[in-house]
Amino acid sequence: MRVGDSIASIHKMCAAAFLLGMIAATPAQADDGDIPSVVEIPSGWFWQGSDSVERQYAYQIDEQVYGHDLSRRNRWYDIEGDKWHVHLLSYHIAKTPVTNDQYAAFIEDTGYPAPEMTRDEWNRQGLIYNFDTIQPFLWSKGKPPRGRGNHPVVLVSWQDAEAYVQWLGEKTGKKWALPSELHWEKAVRGPEGAFYPWGNIFDPDRLNSGDRGPFDTMPVGQFEPGPYGLYDGAGQVFEWTSTSAQAGYRLVKGGSWDDRGCGVCRPAARHGRPEHLKHILIGFRVMYLD
Template sequence: MRVGDNIASIGKISAFALLFGLCAAKQVLADDDVIPPVVEVPAGWFWQGSDAVERQYAYQIDEQVYGHDLSRRNRWYDIEGDKWRVHLLDFNIGKTPVTNEQYAAFIKDTGHDAPEMTKDEWNRQGLIYNYDTIQPFLWSNGTYPKGRGNHPVVLVSWQDAEAYVQWLSQKTGKEWSLPDELHWEKAVRGSEGTFYPWGNIFEPDQLNSGDRGPFDTTPVGQFEAGPFGLYDGAGQVFEWTATSAQAGYRIVKGGSWDDRGCGVCRPAARHARPEHLKHILIGFRVMSRD
């Protein structure tokens, strides 16, 4: 065999090895347990935001449950955009929030910091929950809590969620991102502008909230799916979005397992959290336009 033939052969072997390596890398993420499954949201119009009737309803159910008018006095729901019709192109969005098991693949592949915190780190955030409260959610040595693989991952900052979607894009060859507020809201509430994914009346058996417990995250997908087949859009955990509220803050949406009422669990409800915050009430889901 001539030298040129040897070089050509080596080139073919190298090309094959490279191709095999890329395929092997993608095979790591070929399992539905690792790649978040998505639902397709078709192109079309939807009602985004809320009107005075919806906000009044949200304040009233909060007052009924909590026995005070704190949300009304602080005008929590007055920051919601006025209801308007918006047209969006089709897109795909995570069927559920990203789970501990799915997030673990990212941690293992990149060495990114797992959702582990010391007592001092937790206390510095200034939240009302004490360190003992977060023990069930803490990872240990890069491993999620036993029996919680299919629970939503929490104790992740907006930066952590951004790092995850960037990694997912690189590993799959698709463009993933966090959903912005508009896409998130359409996916969760549907096209008709109802107060909740299921209609205009709060029903505590339709979501994981503080109204019926268990006052903890639950396995994803346990409640009835929303209009486009998406699960856990109301309750369970708040979700980071790509939408900026002000410098260093991002909009979170959806309400959580600790909320009652549940005015804040409406898809139109919104509030901002610091991008660096790691909270037991906040997770995220992914979005793709591919």
């Protein structure tokens, strides 16, 4: 996926200008319905990353479904950090990815550009889906797609997500942020280091993935929550994190509604994506430190 440096620069300048404006703004009264519901993740240790057993399992289940070893040949899961014991202080994190309705409150309050995109803008990103595929996800005149208010917001870049958390902080007085890879993984996976939020065996009935899902986003919170009460940590949409992958890239986590297998839906799996990328498979959730 290649885009011109000029496009990336424009996105960065727009987001930076918006953030400067937010810093100067006077905090407003928050509407509780606009604020993501959170759970507290207690202070303590957890197992982060994966070992060779987990990675081999991920490659094998991918191969069983796809009938080829593309993920193994590309070493998708070899970039995961080796499993290690990490201690984090307590924090609060959203139960679900940010929804279209929650993001719409931000758009309405600030006038920030909505997730709208022309055919040319989409094609310049060089992604596999054609423009017709993304039309159900497109906003119109600053409003989310009809009937998708409680679906995760998508077509948002990392800079867009950063602008949202800046606004959320101004609204509430809390220091909201995108979760780091560590904070995201502990919240989704729990302390014991299982392959999935529910255990070590993939179960396509426990998430929205390409295996048995509708090949689309769904309303958030439709499946059993993970160990700490988070929904949609596996499947549904990839989620932006604050963790850098390389210059201009951030890690996304969780897998999405079009993934099958589903090795990529494990909390330990990680992928770097350009910060300016706007994709129908990527959303985000938010957190704040105690």
